[in-house]
Each structure stands twice: as C-alpha cells, then as structure tokens.
Amino acid sequence: MNQKRKIRVLVAKPGLDGHDRGARIIARAYRDGGFEVVYSGLHQTPEEIVQAAIQEDVDMIGLSSLAGAHMYLFPRVVELLKEKGADDIMVCGGGIFPEEDIPQLKKAGIKEIFTPGTPLAEAVKWVKENVEPRT
Amino acid sequence: MFAKETLQRIEADNKKWQELFQESVSKAPERLERFSTVSDRLVKNLYTPLDTKDLDYAQDIGFPGQYPYTRGVQPSMYRGRLWTMRMFAGLGSARDTNRRFHLLVNEGQTGLSVAFDMPTLMGYDTDSPKSRGECGRCGVAIDTLKDMEILFEGLPIERITTSMTINPPAAVLWAMYIVMAEKRGISRRVIGGTIQNDMLKEFIAQKTFMCPPKPSMRIIADTVEFGTKEVPRWNPISISGYHIREAGSTAVQELAFTLADGIAYVEAALERGLDVDSFAPRLSFFFNSHLDFFEEIAKFRAAKRMWARIMKERFQAKDQRSMWLRFHTQTAGCSLTAQQPYNNVIRTALEALAAVLGGTQSLHTNSLDEVLALPTEEAATIALRTQQIIAEESGVAHTIDPLGGSFYVERLTKDMEEEAFEYIRKIDEMGGMVAAIEKNYPQMEIADAAYNYQKQIDSREKTVVGVNKYITEEELPVETLQIEAELEEKQIQWTNQLKNSRDSRKTKEALEKLGEAAQGDDNLMYPILKAVKEYATEQEICDVFRDVFGIYRDPGVY
Numbered sequence: 001m002n003q004k005r006k007i008r009v010l011v012a013k014p015g016l017d018g019h020d021r022g023a024r025i026i027a028r029a030y031r032d033g034g035f036e037v038v039y040s041g042l043h044q045t046p047e048e049i050v051q052a053a054i055q056e057d058v059d060m061i062g063l064s065s066l067a068g069a070h071m072y073l074f075p076r077v078v079e080l081l082k083e084k085g086a087d088d089i090m091v092c093g094g095g096i097f098p099e100e101d102i103p104q105l106k107k108a109g110i111k112e113i114f115t116p117g118t119p120l121a122e123a124v125k126w127v128k129e130n131v132e133p134r135t
Numbered sequence: 136m137f138a139k140e141t142l143q144r145i146e147a148d149n150k151k152w153q154e155l156f157q158e159s160v161s162k163a164p165e166r167l168e169r170f171s172t173v174s175d176r177l178v179k180n181l182y183t184p185l186d187t188k189d190l191d192y193a194q195d196i197g198f199p200g201q202y203p204y205t206r207g208v209q210p211s212m213y214r215g216r217l218w219t220m221r222m223f224a225g226l227g228s229a230r231d232t233n234r235r236f237h238l239l240v241n242e243g244q245t246g247l248s249v250a251f252d253m254p255t256l257m258g259y260d261t262d263s264p265k266s267r268g269e270c271g272r273c274g275v276a277i278d279t280l281k282d283m284e285i286l287f288e289g290l291p292i293e294r295i296t297t298s299m300t301i302n303p304p305a306a307v308l309w310a311m312y313i314v315m316a317e318k319r320g321i322s323r324r325v326i327g328g329t330i331q332n333d334m335l336k337e338f339i340a341q342k343t344f345m346c347p348p349k350p351s352m353r354i355i356a357d358t359v360e361f362g363t364k365e366v367p368r369w370n371p372i373s374i375s376g377y378h379i380r381e382a383g384s385t386a387v388q389e390l391a392f393t394l395a396d397g398i399a400y401v402e403a404a405l406e407r408g409l410d411v412d413s414f415a416p417r418l419s420f421f422f423n424s425h426l427d428f429f430e431e432i433a434k435f436r437a438a439k440r441m442w443a444r445i446m447k448e449r450f451q452a453k454d455q456r457s458m459w460l461r462f463h464t465q466t467a468g469c470s471l472t473a474q475q476p477y478n479n480v481i482r483t484a485l486e487a488l489a490a491v492l493g494g495t496q497s498l499h500t501n502s503l504d505e506v507l508a509l510p511t512e513e514a515a516t517i518a519l520r521t522q523q524i525i526a527e528e529s530g531v532a533h534t535i536d537p538l539g540g541s542f543y544v545e546r547l548t549k550d551m552e553e554e555a556f557e558y559i560r561k562i563d564e565m566g567g568m569v570a571a572i573e574k575n576y577p578q579m580e581i582a583d584a585a586y587n588y589q590k591q592i593d594s595r596e597k598t599v600v601g602v603n604k605y606i607t608e609e610e611l612p613v614e615t616l617q618i619e620a621e622l623e624e625k626q627i628q629w630t631n632q633l634k635n636s637r638d639s640r641k642t643k644e645a646l647e648k649l650g651e652a653a654q655g656d657d658n659l660m661y662p663i664l665k666a667v668k669e670y671a672t673e674q675e676i677c678d679v680f681r682d683v684f685g686i687y688r689d690p691g692v693y
Contacts, residue, residue, distance in 0.1 A: 016253035016269055018342030021383050021469075024582055024693035025589050041691025042342050043257075045265065067253055068508070068618070072268025096473070098508050098615050116473050116506065117602040119593040 005133045008058040012040040012049045014077065017067035022094060022116075026062060026123060033124035046076040054086050060131045063110075065095040075108035090131055094118070136192050137184045145184050156180060173427035173597070174385035175587065176550075182542035190545060195440070199535045203443040205436050205548070206536035207494045208459040213532035219497040220522045221298060221463065225250030225274035226509045227618050228626060229285040232275040235512070236290055242516055243523060246497060247290065247328075248298040250274035251308075256343045258304040258677030261626040270623035273509065278630040278672050283311040284318070293321050297328035298373070298463065298497075303345030305332035306358050306660060307676050310667040313366065327368035329419055329463070332358055333375045335396040335568055339577045341378035342689065345677060348569050350684035354659060356403045361660035363414045370419040372400055373463065379577075380423035381469045383585020386434045387551050389423060391558030392568075392577050394441055398559070399568040401450055411450050415457035424486040424493075425467040431486070432538055433547035435493025438462070441552055463497040464490035471506040475601035476613050479503040484521050491525055492538055498522055508615035575692050582693060630672065637670040645669045646679055653683040 011027040094114040170178045200210030251274040254266035334351040362371035376393035442460035446452040466486035471479040500518040502510030565571045591597040645666040
C-alpha cells in the first residue's frame with residue numbers, strides 16, 4: 001500500500017534578525033502537528049534557505065521576520081526558487097508586517113502571511129489544508 | 136516580623152477565615168479554575184503575616200540605601216531624584232535619529248538611548264551582502280566615526296548620559312563615542328553612559344552573535360578593564376534580562392539567568408587580576424517589566440537583594456556600591472498586540488508603574504505602534520508622557536518602596552529569590568554560564584516556557600485582550616513610520632565617499648595592529664580606538680575579530 005508521506009516544512013530565519021521566539025515555537029507546533037520539520041537556525045541568506053529547501057526536499061518554507069527587512073528578503077526567496085526550478089515549494093511568512101506590506105508580499109508570491117495572535121492550531125491547520133506532500 | 140503570640144492568634148483566625156471563604160465559593164464558585172501569574176506561578180486567595188513569618192526585617196528587607204537593598208539602592212530614592220527617562224530610539228540615518236533625539240530631549244527626556252539597525256548590531260557595514268534590505272529598518276545605521284559624530288550633533292553629552300544597545304561590536308561603537316566626544320573637547324573621564332556589551336544573553340536569547348563565547352568574554356573583560364582605568368563614569372556592561380524575558384522566559388528565569396551572567400562577568404574580571412571593588416560598582420543591569428504587576432515588582436526587589444548577597448558573600452566585596460544592583464527597565468515589547476494597538480498605551484503604563492514600584496533607576500516605555508514598526512514621533516511622545524504622569528501626577532514616587540511589607544509582595548520576593556538561587560546552583564554545577572550555554576541549557580529552559588505560555592494563550596487559559604478575548608472586527612488604523620527606500624543606497628555611497636577620502640595607508644596599519652593585538656593578550660580597546668580614529672569602518676574592525684577568533688553559528692535548537 002502506498003502511504004502518503006508526511007508534509008515536510010523548512011522553518012527559516014532570513015537576514016540578520018535574531019528574534020527567534022516565534023520561529024522556534026512554530027517549529028515545535030508543526031512537529032507536534034505531525035509534520036517533518038527542519039529549522040534553519042538564525043542569520044540565513046535567501047540563497048542558503050533555498051539551497052536547504054531543495055536539499056531537504058521540503059514542501060513548504062515558513063519564513064519568519066520581525067525586524068523590517070521582509071520586503072527584500074521574502075520576495076528574494078521566491079525569486080531564487082523560480083531560478084532553481086523549485087517554485088513548486090510553497091512559501092509562507094510570519095512575523096511583524098505593516099498592513100500595507102501584506103498585499104505586496106502576496107503579489108510577490110508569498111502564499112500566506114501569519115501575523116501575531118495567530119493560534120498555533122490555526123497555523124497547523126492551514127498547512128494541512130493547503131500543502132500537499134510533493135511526489 | 137510579628138511576635139509569636141500574635142502569629143498564633145492570626146493562625147487561628149486565618150483558619151476560620153479559610154472556612155468562611157470555602158463556604159462562600161461552595162455557593163458561587165471561583166471565577167477561574169487556576170489563579171496563576173504570567174509566569175504560571177500559582178497565587179493564593181489571601182496573604183497574611185503567616186506568609187512572611189520566615190522573613191527577618193533587618194536581614195531580608197532593611198532600609199533604603201542599606202544592605203541588602205531590597206527597598207532601594209539609594210537612601211533617598213525618588214524623593215531625591217526621579218528615575219532617568221530614557222527612550223530607546225533609532226531610525227534611518229544618523230541624521231534622522233539625531234532629529235528624533237532633539238525632539239525627545241525638548242519634550243523632557245533626561246537620558247539618551249541608541250537603537251542600531253541590524254547590520255550595525257551584527258558588525259556589518261551597510262554595503263555587505265548580508266545587510267541587504269536591513270539598513271535603518273530597526274534602528275540607526277552607523278558605519279564609521281563620521282556617522283557617530285552626526286548622531287550626537289548639538290546634543291549636550293557632557294551632562295546627559297547615553298546608553299547604547301550594542302553587543303558583539305560594543306567595543307567598536309564605544310570607541311567611536313569616545314573619539315567623537317574627544318573631538319568635541321569632552322574628556323573620556325567626563326562622559327557618562329552605558330554599553331550593553333552583554334554577550335552571554337546574546338547566546339541565550341537575543342541572538343546577535345559574532346565570535347564564540349570564550350573570545351567574546353575576552354573582549355568584554357578588555358572593555359571592563361579599560362573602563363575602570365580610563366572612563367570612570369561609564370557602565371561597561373549592562374547585564375540584561377530584558378531579552379531573556381522577550382524570548383519567552385518566566386520571571387524567575389529572567390532573574391536567575393541574568394544574575395548568573397553577572398557572576399560570569401565578575402569572575403572574568405577577577406581572572407584579569409582586577410580588584411572586585413574597582414569594577415563592580417560600574418556593572419549595571421537591565422530588566423523587562425511584563426504585565427503581571429506584583430510578580431514584576433517582586434522580581435525587581437528580589438534582584439536587588441540577591442545581587443547584594445552575591446557580591447558580599449560570594450565575591451567578598453567591601454564597597455557598598457559593588458553591592459548595588461542599579462538597573463534600567465524597559466516595558467515588555469512582547470506583551471504588546473498588533474490588534475487594537477491603542478490598548479498598548481495602557482499595558483505600557485501598568486508595566487512602567489511596576490518598574491517604578493520596583494525601584495528602577497532608568498526607564499524606557501514602549502510606544503503603542505512598536506508592535507508594527509519603529510515608533511512615530513507622536514507615539515513616542517505619548518510613551519514619554521506616560522512616565523511623566525506616573526512621576527508627577529500619580530503620587531507613587533512620594534514614598535520609598537511603598538509595597539514593602541505587603542504580605543503578598545514580600546512572599547513573592549522571597550519565593551522568587553529562592554527559586555532563582557536554585558537555578559544559579561544548577562548553573563554553577565554545570566561549570567558556570569559559559570558551560571551551561573554550550574549545553575544549550577538556558578536556551579531550552581526558555582523555549583519550554585515560551586511554548587507553554589503560547590499554549591495557554593491558545594487555550595484561553597491566559598487572556599490577551601483583543602487577541603483571544605474582546606475581539607473587534609473593525610479596527611482603527613494606526614499610521615506607521617516609513618523608512619525611505621533610497622536610504623540603503625545613500626548610506627552605501629556616503630560610506631564609500633568617506634573610505635575614498637581617508638588616509639588608507641594609516642587605516643590599514645591600524646587594522647593590522649589590531650589583528651596583532653587580538654592574537655596576543657594586549658587590551659584591545661587601545662588599537663580599536665586607533666582604528667576608529669583612522670575612520671576604519673565598523674565591519675573592517677569586526678572582520679579582524681572574525682578572522683582571528685572565528686564566527687559563532689546558531690545551533691538552531693528548538
């Protein structure tokens with residue numbers, strides 16, 4: 001019988017921002033929610049994140065940012081995935097974002113943005129409903 | 136603190152009262168299943184003299200300005216001088232931040248505090264590929280001495296003290312400040328202020344790293360030694376619990392890990408052969424003030440008492456000033472909500488009040504919009520006004536330690552002290568804080584507490600107004616501060632211009648001298664000052680450290 005494999009997620013911290021409370025909590029919540037989780041650790045460049053995502057064969061990248069550099073870093077990850085022909089990996093973001101940045105991030109290919117106050121269960125549910133393990 | 140007979144009578148009365156209470160709640164049950172603090176500490180229905188019977192007034196509480204300083208480090212506390220109102224600020228370019236500093240000083244702020252952008256905090260210049268998109272976003276961009284000169288233009292640094300929140304490259308930014316002052320004819324013996332320079336809590340919580348823990352401790356010991364000899368009014372370290380708490384720790388963990396870091400710094404300076412009373416009076420502290428009002432007040436009081444005991448008993452300090460825990464406080468950024476952001480003004484006011492009732496020497500109040508972006512001028516002014524209202528309208532600063540003697544607050548103070556000392560014992564057993572960090576011990580303790588708290592919010596065991604209760608659909612929009620998109624390009628050009636105009640031979644020489652000193656044992660502050668004077672950039676200096684000492688990488692545990 002062909003059992004469906006688990007969803008694989010890379011939780012990543014792009015840029016120099018050191019606020020990793022949210023990223024580490026969401027990594028635990030994803031793990032407890034039944035996903036296979038890879039956590040990048042801090043201070044990753046978009047290039048390093050994309051390389052890790054491809055190497056680890058993940059289905060989704062969750063980017064976390066709380067220091068204001070998301071408008072460069074998030075779209076850059078999407079762009080690099082495209083360049084590497086890996087744009088079937090979905091990209092989501094979480095953290096602190098001014099309201100007006102959110103539609104622009106979505107336009108740049110970030111599938112969903114999670115802001116402070118999102119219950120963990122909701123974040124997990126969203127992934128279950130929207131991410132398919134790639135074959 | 137009560138006579139034996141009195142306590143016996145109270146014990147009997149208390150028993151009767153507890154029965155009365157039980158009878159009352161058997162008819163109408165208590166409103167919560169579990170009453171606990173933000174840090175998940177259980178709270179009793181009532182505190183009485185029975186809860187303080189193990190305390191001795193003279194030994195545990197005492198008088199303000201007297202050992203063990205539970206009621207305050209100075210005899211006069213706020214009857215003499217109010218705390219320093221020090222708003223943490225930094226945005227965009229040095230010029231932009233200088234404008235904000237002038238505004239705050241004109242509005243009655245009494246100290247300066249610099250927030251740097253991420254590249255500056257990590258020891259990179261704006262033109263580094265690692266800095267893309269970050270310039271001026273979460274603080275001010277400083278690449279060279281020239282930026283530092285502009286940052287403080289027209290500000291009275293001979294009489295106002297300056298705090299700089301900077302860690303791995305603290306020695307470099309401090310050197311820039313000293314050279315900037317001296318170029319204005321102000322001696323290094325006159326300037327006053329603080330550099331955060333607390334790398335241990337970076338590994339534990341805030342996570343701006345450069346070199347591994349051991350060489351980081353060497354650079355810090357160099358700054359302490361240099362400050363003791365040459366910059367007598369400067370606090371060369373601000374031992375910080377703030378970020379430990381923001382990372383999700385409990386109040387006791389904040390207290391314990393901060394003081395354990397303090398112990399590690401004292402030991403590093405003693406290993407240098409410094410006399411404890413020569414440097415300890417200049418060690419300063421920095422705590423968080425979170426929402427649980429009494430727990431926070433008790434934490435501040437316990438911190439003062441614990442540090443006095445540590446310095447006297449563990450390190451045999453003789454000078455009273457070595458035993459003083461002088462501290463700055465910032466209200467908890469992590470307690471603010473993006474939802475219904477105007478509520479943040481009230482949260483901040485409560486947290487600021489707790490810091491004042493806990494006896495802080497200096498205070499920053501967060502702005503209502505800081506959960507979204509750097510604060511606007513209007514929001515920062517409201518935050519400053521919050522402090523002024525507490526100081527001058529509420530009357531809480533009229534008497535010293537007004538909650539001293541409260542059965543609840545004294546019990547909490549004692550319990551937190553005991554629990555924090557237990558953590559410190561564990562860390563000692565591991566071989567001290569550097570060893571504990573290498574085992575990821577404090578990091579994982581904090582991660583567990585943070586996850587537990589988030590689950591309590593998700594299950595609504597803990598209320599966050601506007602987030603899991605009293606939610607409104609339509610919200611008032613808040614205008615946020617924008618950082619101009621062209622800033623990064625302009626800053627790169629500006630620094631390049633400066634690089635082209637400096638005497639590059641001299642800069643190179645100064646950097647080589649620094650490299651030699653780093654490989655040996657000489658105090659690094661002197662060659663850093665020399666390099667800064669020759670307009671070496673922050674990154675050029677930090678690259679020397681990275682080359683000699685290596686780079687620390689996040690272990691990425693969760």
